[in-house]
Amino acid sequence: MSAANLCADMKGRRVLVTGGARGLGAAFASALIQTGARVVITDILDDAGRALAQQLGPDAHYLSMDMAKPEAVRQGVDQAAQWLGGMDGLVNNAAITNSGGKDMQDIAIDTWDQVMAVNVRGPWWLRMPTSQPAPPGGWSTSPRTRPCGVRPA
Numbered sequence: 001m002s003a004a005n006l007c008a009d010m011k012g013r014r015v016l017v018t019g020g021a022r023g024l025g026a027a028f029a030s031a032l033i034q035t036g037a038r039v040v041i042t043d044i045l046d047d048a049g050r051a052l053a054q055q056l057g058p059d060a061h062y063l064s065m066d067m068a069k070p071e072a073v074r075q076g077v078d079q080a081a082q083w084l085g086g087m088d089g090l091v092n093n094a095a096i097t098n099s100g101g102k103d104m105q106d107i108a109i110d111t112w113d114q115v116m117a118v119n120v121r122g123p124w125w126l127r128m129p130t131s132q133p134a135p136p137g138g139w140s141t142s143p144r145t146r147p148c149g150v151r152p153a
């Protein structure tokens with residue numbers, strides 16, 4: 001069954017996908033577009049993010065937004081909501097993903113700090129009140145949440 005069949009209720013929904021330039025975030029963005037949603041993709045991989053948004057068409061837009069920088073996050077959320085004309089949902093997906101599976105002594109303090117800034121502080125700050133109100137029912141925060149129940153094959 002296609003994503004479009006499973007997710008008819010996403011039509012016209014306005015969604016921000018963080019860390020959407022590649023990997024699961026790119027798959028979330030593509031699935032959302034397939035279901036008729038409008039999507040802003042943010043990331044620090046600007047070339048990949050822009051290329052993906054272009055490939056997905058006029059309902060997708062890319063914005064550069066570094067989750068480690070509170071001011072960039074604040075501006076990014078505002079710009080995303082402006083482009084979308086509001087916001088209905090958030091896929092809080094951006095993360096540093098190559099720092100796990102190491103012994104404690106093999107993790108540099110700088111790496112620890114960067115992971116905390118991106119993976120922990122970033123999502124917390126993303127949900128701080130901005131000039132944009134939270135969507136009805138609040139923000140969805142789990143990177144593991146599949147958009148509108150797309151099941152693995």
Ligand SMILES: NC(=O)c1ccc[n+]([C@@H]2O[C@H](COP(=O)([O-])OP(=O)(O)OC[C@H]3O[C@@H](n4cnc5c(N)ncnc54)[C@H](O)[C@@H]3O)[C@@H](O)[C@H]2O)c1
Pocket residue numbers: 018019020021022023024025042043044045065066067068092093094095096097098118143144
């Ligand atoms: N792949 C899995 O099996 C799996 C399992 C459970 C949870 N997750 C979670 O799903 C999410 C995506 O995982 P993935 O496997 O696609 O990883 P990935 O590394 O391919 O994607 C992460 C994205 O986050 C972006 N990112 C990194 N630092 C950033 C920053 N400072 N600001 C903005 N964006 C930044 C990266 O550029 C990348 O596009 C992560 O939150 C991960 O923890 C993944």
